[in-house]
Amino acid sequence: MTNQNVVVSDAKSGINMAITVAVAGSSPFQTTAAQKPPAVPGTYITISKKKLLQNLDINSSARINAWVDSMRASSPTHIKSHSLSDDQTSWNMHHPSALDMFDQIINDSKGKQIVMFLDYDGTLSPIVDDPDRAFMSDSMRATVRKLARYFPTAIVSGRCRDKVYSFVRLAELYYAGSHGMDIKGPSKGSKHSKGGEALLYQPAGQYLPMMDEVYKALLEVTKDTPGAKVENNKFCLSVHFRCVDEKEWIELLKQVGTVVEAYPNLRLTQGRKVLEIRPTIKWDKGKALEFLLESLGYANSADVFPIYIGDDRTDEDAFKVLRERDQGSGILVSKTPKDTNASYLLQEPSEVMAFLRRLVNWKRLSLRKQFILRGRIEGIKMSLPI
Numbered sequence: 001m002t003n004q005n006v007v008v009s010d011a012k013s014g015i016n017m018a019i020t021v022a023v024a025g026s027s028p029f030q031t032t033a034a035q036k037p038p039a040v041p042g043t044y045i046t047i048s049k050k051k052l053l054q055n056l057d058i059n060s061s062a063r064i065n066a067w068v069d070s071m072r073a074s075s076p077t078h079i080k081s082h083s084l085s086d087d088q089t090s091w092n093m094h095h096p097s098a099l100d101m102f103d104q105i106i107n108d109s110k111g112k113q114i115v116m117f118l119d120y121d122g123t124l125s126p127i128v129d130d131p132d133r134a135f136m137s138d139s140m141r142a143t144v145r146k147l148a149r150y151f152p153t154a155i156v157s158g159r160c161r162d163k164v165y166s167f168v169r170l171a172e173l174y175y176a177g178s179h180g181m182d183i184k185g186p187s188k189g190s191k192h193s194k195g196g197e198a199l200l201y202q203p204a205g206q207y208l209p210m211m212d213e214v215y216k217a218l219l220e221v222t223k224d225t226p227g228a229k230v231e232n233n234k235f236c237l238s239v240h241f242r243c244v245d246e247k248e249w250i251e252l253l254k255q256v257g258t259v260v261e262a263y264p265n266l267r268l269t270q271g272r273k274v275l276e277i278r279p280t281i282k283w284d285k286g287k288a289l290e291f292l293l294e295s296l297g298y299a300n301s302a303d304v305f306p307i308y309i310g311d312d313r314t315d316e317d318a319f320k321v322l323r324e325r326d327q328g329s330g331i332l333v334s335k336t337p338k339d340t341n342a343s344y345l346l347q348e349p350s351e352v353m354a355f356l357r358r359l360v361n362w363k364r365l366s367l368r369k370q371f372i373l374r375g376r377i378e379g380i381k382m383s384l385p386i
């Protein structure tokens with residue numbers, strides 16, 4: 001356990017109060033690698049390239065080129081078709097479909113409380129060109145609403161919390177925005193909050209003025225690059241290049257690199273056709289998952305079964321936590337091979353919806369069975385002579 005600063009917000013007065021609480025640190029669970037399919041080495045993004053990507057030096061053409069290769073790799077159309085089919089077969093063998101393995105997942109969760117963690121873009125909504133129009137379908141919303149009736153459910157997104165909430169619009173969920181750096185967690189029964197107070201946790205709070213400054217600088221340097229879009233996700237800034245001509249990528253990278261270089265407390269990473277700038281603090285979606293589990297009362301508990309579904313590179317931090325704890329299931333949403341710590345696979349949001357619906361139906365049925373069984377036992381008791 002380590003101490004973390006938590007901001008508890010009083011809904012009536014609007015006053016935020018910083019308190020220190022204990023947060024789960026290293027996992028008490030031992031990894032038994034044999035129980036889970038192993039992570040397959042990356043097929044088109046190698047570990048060494050990942051390391052190389054940790055720092056972008058805009059004066060080094062080797063670094064710049066590695067970054068551009070990686071930007072290109074986020075587009076499956078650039079994978080040669082013959083190598084894709086070989087990789088795909090071996091990858092699919094190691095990462096079976098979560099729909100095919102549904103019974104196995106349910107069996108593994110036996111006697112445990114399932115807690116759901118859902119990424120937003122590419123998981124609940126399909127990837128589209130305009131980030132402001134990545135709407136969730138009504139049927140997906142209805143499915144997630146039902147899901148939350150049966151299981152505690154959290155959305156964990158790179159978007160700022162307000163924006164992802166405006167897309168999802170379900171008050172009964174918990175939300176972790178800015179890649180987990182802005183958490184609104186459970187208010188009832190949590191040891192982090194009293195009464196009906198909302199639990200807010202913003203571990204990068206001190207960087208907010210800096211992020212606003214960097215947002216303005218990014219808007220300025222990218223303003224002449226057609227198709228570039230800068231999104232302010234509060235504790236994380238996204239520079240989208242999905243609609244930028246590939247010939248302009250090096251220039252865009254240099255523009256962004258020049259801004260980021262001036263701030264030693266910032267790091268630059270990549271998502272799906274997006275450059276992401278965030279504080280260097282040791283906090284990510286994996287830490288957010290652990291924080292939410294603890295605030296739900298499942299710190300160090302063997303009675304919980306977290307299921308995390310996501311498509312983004314940043315979701316890997318959460319998959320890694322589950323793998324290290326040897327707990328729950330990580331499910332990657334992807335059609336193409338990727339270096340991943342997830343155990344299972346779903347191809348696209350429509351499969352995510354099918355999986356969530358199966359969970360809801362299974363839970364409904366098992367509750368009905370329990371209800372009937374209890375009725376029978378009560379009936380037998382009533383018919384017994386006193």
Ligand SMILES: O=P(O)(O)OC[C@H]1O[C@H](O[C@H]2O[C@H](CO)[C@@H](O)[C@H](O)[C@H]2O)[C@H](O)[C@@H](O)[C@@H]1O
Binds near residue numbers: 158311
């Ligand atoms: O953690 P997530 O919820 O997956 O958020 C990650 C980023 O998602 C969004 O960008 C991605 O989706 C856009 C809409 O489909 C797409 O246009 C873009 O190319 C993708 O990278 C969001 O706009 C970013 O701010 C999030 O960081």
